[in-house]
Amino acid sequence: MKRAKKKVFTDFMSQRGLKSTKQRDVILDSFLSSDRHLSIEELYLKIRAKHPNIGYATVYRTLKLFAEAGIAREMQFGDGQTRYEHVGEGEHHDHLVCTRCGSIEEFENETIEKLQTEVAASRGFLIERHRLELYGLCGNCRK
Amino acid sequence: MKRAKKKVFTDFMSQRGLKSTKQRDVILDSFLSSDRHLSIEELYLKIRAKHPNIGYATVYRTLKLFAEAGIAREMQFGDGQTRYEHVGEGEHHDHLVCTRCGSIEEFENETIEKLQTEVAASRGFLIERHRLELYGLCGNCRK
DNA sequence: CGTTATTATGACATCCACTTTCAACTGGAG
């Protein structure tokens, strides 16, 4: 799966005439082996630990590239930072965000999706994408 | 209904030992007689037209007060601006956001809410609030 | 292999939407 995403990215790169560089390799590796939902800052700090010479701007630009290539998606959870999550082919899910510890879980629910489509249809609205986030206390924090 | 909200706000103010001022009156009036989902900037410009002496910071602070008083709610729709919408007692609704014209419609759906609670419960998660936004083309923009 | 035309990088500057600061200015209780 890491392999698959790397291929998607290199294909994207060559198709766009972009170059492969050490920095991009490092950032991609680091991204793929991270928690889902990392902010730019978090990824930058993580990378800087081993590669002090990679700048914030490069991480920032590279994450944008990942998003364009379709292997990452920008997300906003209201903490003022843009987070990037991993994306698989056509996969979609929603989020449970813990307001105490900040942990983020994912879930999927067919029925909800279907109801959304129905609601939209009844208004003549055509859905392109949606976001559903449930904020509250996770199992751990409720104890 | 405007009356009711004004009362909620004045009650909130006196309870907190806050003062009633001309500026706050103007801002509240303007807010209540506006579109739902106004950004600070939009409200500020609207107000400035008639009251050039009211500053951005005051509008900003006053909207925060409205939110604390429970008559407004902060919202983020991903356009980089915080918007404030009107809130009625315990009322809740979700949004249909048109990605072309920016219009925002509201909807409610009991079944979706219930399913959300179920999903959360099955993970031991306790929901405090949620956000559900459907992005796409509104009826008008599809034509 | 060198050369060369691009593209990439990183330090720094800038932008932008708030958010805070602070001196001057009220409300309104006494």
Add this chain to the structure above:
DNA sequence: CTCCAGTTGAAAGTGGATGTCATAATAACG
């Protein structure tokens, strides 16, 4: 009317995202 806590507006400060630009690196070509 006095006085003080609460307010205001202009301006400065923040923090994250984004743009700039001289320098460096890649990869295609000779």
